Amino acid sequence: MAYNFKEIEKKWAKYWEENPVNVKDDKKEKYYCLDMFPYPSGAGLHVGHWRGYVISDAWSRYQVLKGKYVIHPMGFDAFGLPAENYALKMHVHPSISTDENIKNFERQLKQIEALYDWDMELKTTDPDYYRWTQWIFVKLFEAGLAYEKEFPINWCPSCKTGLSNEDVVDGCCERCGTPVTKKNLRQWMLKITNYAERLLKDLDKLDWPEKVKKMQTEWIGKSYGAEVDFKIDGVDDKITVYTTRPDTLYGATFMVLAPEHELSKKLATPDRKEDVENYIKTASMKTNVDRMAVSDKDKTGVWTGSYAINPLNGKKIPIWVSDYVLVDYGTGAIMCVPAHDARDFAFAKKFGLEIVPVIAPKDDIHRFDNGIEEAYTVADGVVINSDEWNGRDSSELKKSAPDEIEKKGFGKKTVNYKIRDWVFSRQRYWGEPIPIVHCSKCGNVAVPVEELPLKLPDVESYEPSGTGESPLVNIESWVNCTCPKCKGPAKRETNTMPQWAGSSWYFLRYIDKYNDKALVDREKADKYLPVDMYVGGVEHAVLHLLYSRFWTKFLYDIGVIGFDEPFHKLFNQGMILGPEGIKMSKSLGNVINPDEMIENYGCDTLRMYELFIGPPDMDAAWDDRGIEGVYKFINRLYNLIEKNANENREATKESLYLRHNLIKIITERLESFSFNTVISGFMEYTNSLIDLDRKEGYVDKETFKTFAILLSPFAPHLAEEFYHMLGCGGSVFDSTWPTYDMNLAKASTIKIPIQVNGKTRGFVEVDSEAEDKIVIEAAKKEVASKLTGDIVKEIYVKGKIINFVVRG
RNA sequence: GCUGGUGUGGCGGAACUGGUAGACGCCCAGGACUUAAAAUCCUGUGGGUAGCGAUACCCGUGCCGGUUCGAUUCCGGCCACCAGCACCA
Numbered sequence: 001m002a003y004n005f006k007e008i009e010k011k012w013a014k015y016w017e018e019n020p021v022n023v024k025d026d027k028k029e030k031y032y033c034l035d036m037f038p039y040p041s042g043a044g045l046h047v048g049h050w051r052g053y054v055i056s057d058a059w060s061r062y063q064v065l066k067g068k069y070v071i072h073p074m075g076f077d078a079f080g081l082p083a084e085n086y087a088l089k090m091h092v093h094p095s096i097s098t099d100e101n102i103k104n105f106e107r108q109l110k111q112i113e114a115l116y117d118w119d120m121e122l123k124t125t126d127p128d129y130y131r132w133t134q135w136i137f138v139k140l141f142e143a144g145l146a147y148e149k150e151f152p153i154n155w156c157p158s159c160k161t162g163l164s165n166e167d168v169v170d171g172c173c174e175r176c177g178t179p180v181t182k183k184n185l186r187q188w189m190l191k192i193t194n195y196a197e198r199l200l201k202d203l204d205k206l207d208w209p210e211k212v213k214k215m216q217t218e219w220i221g222k223s224y225g226a227e228v229d230f231k232i233d234g235v236d237d238k239i240t241v242y243t244t245r246p247d248t249l250y251g252a253t254f255m256v257l258a259p260e261h262e263l264s265k266k267l268a269t270p271d272r273k274e275d276v277e278n279y280i281k282t283a284s285m286k287t288n289v290d291r292m293a294v295s296d297k298d299k300t301g302v303w304t305g306s307y308a309i310n311p312l313n314g315k316k317i318p319i320w321v322s323d324y325v326l327v328d329y330g331t332g333a334i335m336c337v338p339a340h341d342a343r344d345f346a347f348a349k350k351f352g353l354e355i356v357p358v359i360a361p362k363d364d365i366h367r368f369d370n371g372i373e374e375a376y377t378v379a380d381g382v383v384i385n386s387d388e389w390n391g392r393d394s395s396e397l398k399k400s401a402p403d404e405i406e407k408k409g410f411g412k413k414t415v416n417y418k419i420r421d422w423v424f425s426r427q428r429y430w431g432e433p434i435p436i437v438h439c440s441k442c443g444n445v446a447v448p449v450e451e452l453p454l455k456l457p458d459v460e461s462y463e464p465s466g467t468g469e470s471p472l473v474n475i476e477s478w479v480n481c482t483c484p485k486c487k488g489p490a491k492r493e494t495n496t497m498p499q500w501a502g503s504s505w506y507f508l509r510y511i512d513k514y515n516d517k518a519l520v521d522r523e524k525a526d527k528y529l530p531v532d533m534y535v536g537g538v539e540h541a542v543l544h545l546l547y548s549r550f551w552t553k554f555l556y557d558i559g560v561i562g563f564d565e566p567f568h569k570l571f572n573q574g575m576i577l578g579p580e581g582i583k584m585s586k587s588l589g590n591v592i593n594p595d596e597m598i599e600n601y602g603c604d605t606l607r608m609y610e611l612f613i614g615p616p617d618m619d620a621a622w623d624d625r626g627i628e629g630v631y632k633f634i635n636r637l638y639n640l641i642e643k644n645a646n647e648n649r650e651a652t653k654e655s656l657y658l659r660h661n662l663i664k665i666i667t668e669r670l671e672s673f674s675f676n677t678v679i680s681g682f683m684e685y686t687n688s689l690i691d692l693d694r695k696e697g698y699v700d701k702e703t704f705k706t707f708a709i710l711l712s713p714f715a716p717h718l719a720e721e722f723y724h725m726l727g728c729g730g731s732v733f734d735s736t737w738p739t740y741d742m743n744l745a746k747a748s749t750i751k752i753p754i755q756v757n758g759k760t761r762g763f764v765e766v767d768s769e770a771e772d773k774i775v776i777e778a779a780k781k782e783v784a785s786k787l788t789g790d791i792v793k794e795i796y797v798k799g800k801i802i803n804f805v806v807r808g
Numbered sequence: 809g810c811u812g813g814u815g816u817g818g819c820g821g822a823a824c825u826g827g828u829a830g831a832c833g834c835c836c837a838g839g840a841c842u843u844a845a846a847a848u849c850c851u852g853u854g855g856g857u858a859g860c861g862a863u864a865c866c867c868g869u870g871c872c873g874g875u876u877c878g879a880u881u882c883c884g885g886c887c888a889c890c891a892g893c894a895c896c897a
Contacts, residue, residue, distance in 0.1 A: 002847090211812055211892090218811070221896065243897060256897095296895080322895095329896045336897085342809090343895055418896050541892080612833075614821065618813090619890085623820065629833045635848090668824085677822070680832035687832090753828040758878040760828050795877055801827045805877045 003638040005602030021733040028069040036536025040101035045108040048576035056535040057114035061713035065737040073120035073510040084430040124502030131453035132519035155183035161464040188425040207569040221418025226402035228411035233307040242330030246401035250386035251358035252335040258327035259283040269305030283323040296346035311410040345375035431496030439483035439490040504551040538572040574618040604715035611675040651700040659703040660745035755803040
């Protein structure tokens with residue numbers, strides 16, 4: 001009989017609905033296995049989403065078989081731009097299209113037959129959910145971690161709307177192609193910088209891919225250096241710069257200020273004023289993309305006409321303005337050491353500024369005596385041209401210079417971070433309203449937490465306001481309100497939160513979603529959290545994961561939860577590419593829909609193929625013929641078990657060996673997350689059992705029962721069917737993960753390759769317990785004809801290999 | 809530019825801490841069953857040279873070199889592709 005997946009899968013899906021697997025049981029150890037929840041797009045799920053979900057589900061089911069109660073929830077990150085854009089075009093309220101999409105997602109997700117606890121399902125757009133997102137914002141505001149700031153955003157002058165960085169393609173608006181400019185708008189910011197050090201340090205605690213940790217480390221970007229004060233010649237003011245190379249201070253021959261630096265305009269001498277102002281104006285029109293695209297050679301800049309004094313040698317050095325200096329890093333001003341920095345070097349060459357080398361390679365101290373051809377940027381060398389520092393080791397000086405400068409009184413030792421505060425507001429409709437009221441008397445006042453959720457009002461039109469503000473500004477009845485403090489007339493904040501907000505804490509809410517007293521009950525949080533395993537795409541390596549860590553730490557600080565890292569272990573699955581090896585996309589028409597695969601092959605085949613396709617952390621191209629191979633394998637196995645289902649004879653020695661060896665390899669491969677070789681292991685052992693069946697006439701039932709349990713995390717329907725075909729009662733998921741006997745898992749005889757001078761020349765098959773001497777003698781006999789000369793050395797690695805080194 | 813990853817048959821990939829390179833699957837070829845085809849089953853399948861043949865030998869894990877009895881694996885130096893970050897002083 002052929003394997004009728006449609007009937008069988010339907011049967012067990014119904015059975016599990018009536019007899020749920022993995023019911024909550026507090027006597028068991030908990031295991032929280034979380035998928036990154038999806039944005040419910042109109043396109044539905046494709047086979048790439050499936051991959052991560054199958055990995056996490058196989059892992060969850062394995063934990064169930066190891067006796068744990070597994071928390072495995074699913075939900076939707078449902079605020080976001082696509083729904084709003086769809087509303088603009090089709091005049092459908094985002095909540096309506098979002099709900100439709102969610103329905104489709106639910107249907108598709110259920111086809112995976114994962115252990116999701118649908119009672120835990122949540123969506124970020126639900127007022128009962130975003131009530132608590134707003135609550136967290138209020139707490140951040142009260143803690144002084146949320147503040148307003150004028151901030152330049154990407155602005156499309158044609159669409160009259162603000163754009164996210166993702167909406168800007170090659171410096172132009174993604175929708176209309178107009179070059180994007182900057183516009184200053186009032187924004188809400190979150191002080192994630194206050195947590196920079198903890199976010200960096202605590203990475204050590206996490207069992208995450210090194211790659212992700214490294215990306216976060218670089219994003220935070222900690223550096224050690226010094227702030228140095230430069231007096232301005234003839235003016236009673238100073239410029240403070242930040243440098244990581246104070247050891248090169250004697251080589252500082254000019255300075256550069258960012259165009260936005262407050263002194264840039266002030267320091268322009270009357271004859272330079274016009275040039276400087278023009279330069280600053282031009283720079284302000286440029287986009288980030290333009291500013292970054294400039295190569296070293298094309299750097300622009302303008303001299304202010306003023307000079308600063310190098311505090312070490314009293315030399316007058318010119319002060320320039322250039323947009324290669326960023327206003328929001330360090331102090332927005334730099335000292336330039338062209339001899340030892342590639343950018344400063346290019347700038348000095350272009351504008352004919354002085355270049356003084358102050359470090360020379362140890363083995364070639366006179367290398368720069370006759371000039372320098374390119375910047376020598378390594379910190380390893382001998383200090384020259386630096387008076388009292390001459391002759392010192394530059395890498396040593398690099399470390400001690402901040403202290404020495406501090407002692408001399410014109411600077412201090414400093415640490416700097418690249419990470420900036422989080423721009424937390426969006427001028428959009430479809431997001432959580434920021435619960436703040438602007439009162440002319442009281443200033444910014446948070447909406448009292450008892451009044452949350454502050455619901456998103458319905459609007460007539462989703463068109464941007466034109467001023468860059470959210471469409472919400474046009475709803476006067478909503479905007480005009482009373483101040484919670486003085487009860488006077490006030491206005492609501494019209495910015496909404498970014499999509500990152502809802503996803504920064506959702507894992508907390510799953511375990512207590514009906515709680516209307518707190519975002520999560522502390523006792524429950526202590527019992528079920530944090531997340532043990534988090535599975536999702538590497539595209540969230542920085543932002544989402546950093547924001548979640550930030551909010552978790554904040555909630556820990558205010559006592560809501562008792563842990564300060566949300567995700568213990570992280571796994572990033574690789575992408576599924578189209579059959580041509582390129583990213584699947586709607587526009588290329590190479591998207592593979594799982595619905596079709598389910599229809600043709602069934603859930604279990606698709607699950608197994610998603611795992612078999614390649615190493616789970618690596619990208620893999622979809623191949624229709626590959627899934628056929630898995631399908632054939634399942635049929636072969638089904639037929640084999642069907643034939644032996646009523647076999648009551650004893651297990652043979654060979655069968656016992658196969659059984660225990662299978663447990664061993666599947667367990668080992670699964671523990672190391674090598675899902676692709678788990679599946680190939682099943683195929684290999686199925687082939688062996690077919691051979692055994694042919695040889696001995698049967699295979700014992702117990703071996704198949706073990707096989708069924710081992711198979712159940714990957715192909716649950718099939719495993720359950722096998723389990724019952726073999727006459728077992730209950731569910732396969734009530735059993736426990738089998739263990740193996742080391743002695744039985746070992747083969748009785750082993751085949752050892754024999755090498756002569758490192759090349760394989762034959763084999764001996766010996767008893768696995770055979771003595772070394774006997775094995776070597778047998779091997780010698782086997783390759784006697786190839787031992788042309790004296791054996792200089794005999795190497796026998798027990799059970800592995802024999803090598804005869806022959807000379808002559 | 810920096811950081812990370814990858815490079816193995818016609819293809820996806822396997823090989824534990826250095827020990828038979830190519831498991832498993834796909835493709836392909838031949839055979840069985842069939843009036844025929846599909847499905848299924850069996851056999852073969854890295855390249856080359858010699859032989860009717862079982863077989864024997866040579867080459868082969870991106871390239872060059874090193875360590876070792878032995879290297880896909882370790883070390884040094886390159887190349888290519890992919891991803892992320894990018895004027896962070």
